[in-house]
Amino acid sequence: MGAATREWAQAPRLRRAPSVLLDRGDTRLVLPVRVGSWASGLDIVWVLVWAVVEVALLAALIRSAQVGGDAGGLAPPFGWLLGFFLLMSAAGVFLLWRLQWLLLGREVIELLPGRLRLQRRALWKNRGEEISLERIHDVRTGQVHEDPVYPSWGRRFVGKGGSCVVLQLADGQQRFIGRGLDDDDALRVAEAIQRHRTAEASARAA
Numbered sequence: 001m002g003a004a005t006r007e008w009a010q011a012p013r014l015r016r017a018p019s020v021l022l023d024r025g026d027t028r029l030v031l032p033v034r035v036g037s038w039a040s041g042l043d044i045v046w047v048l049v050w051a052v053v054e055v056a057l058l059a060a061l062i063r064s065a066q067v068g069g070d071a072g073g074l075a076p077p078f079g080w081l082l083g084f085f086l087l088m089s090a091a092g093v094f095l096l097w098r099l100q101w102l103l104l105g106r107e108v109i110e111l112l113p114g115r116l117r118l119q120r121r122a123l124w125k126n127r128g129e130e131i132s133l134e135r136i137h138d139v140r141t142g143q144v145h146e147d148p149v150y151p152s153w154g155r156r157f158v159g160k161g162g163s164c165v166v167l168q169l170a171d172g173q174q175r176f177i178g179r180g181l182d183d184d185d186a187l188r189v190a191e192a193i194q195r196h197r198t199a200e201a202s203a204r205a206a
Helices: 002-009 037-066 078-104 183-205
Strands: 021-023 028-032 106-112 115-121 129-132 136-143 163-169 174-181
Touching: 028 174, 028 183, 037 078, 106 174, 106 183, 136 183, 163 183, 174 183
Parallel strands: none
Antiparallel strands: 021 028, 028 106, 106 115, 115 129, 136 163, 163 174
């Protein structure tokens, strides 16, 4: 398995930065988010707009509180300002969460003895999911039938390609890896997982 995976890692690079990386002795596949600079730039613009509005609302809240909640004239009531401020704060949390995924996000597939571990990471690292190789009935590439660029609602996609890797489980369930990968990258990930399955099956049969 190791030799086969090393051959795959040395394949010719794509025209852009590779979206599949190997480390830890060929036992871990890393799929960094690759959505293009315009998508990240658009999110940065939205974050800046949100920050300006948030500061303006905070200043208005402070002024309203200083005059006892009634600024007079056409100034909105303190309660309205507070509600809008909280709503904008929630929107800002979502924008920042999405931006850190676009800039730092990655899917990680660890090829472990007898199982796979699937995780998504950015500034955080979730617990992920471990899948026994015996549960996997088939590994193949599939097509993404959704907009993989915008809106991607946070961490759903890792790129703007039209492919992904599909794990067909024995109980009929499916797991999707690398939504938005290019066709070549999705095929490479699927082949690496399949090689791991084959090597593990051979080791058990020996």
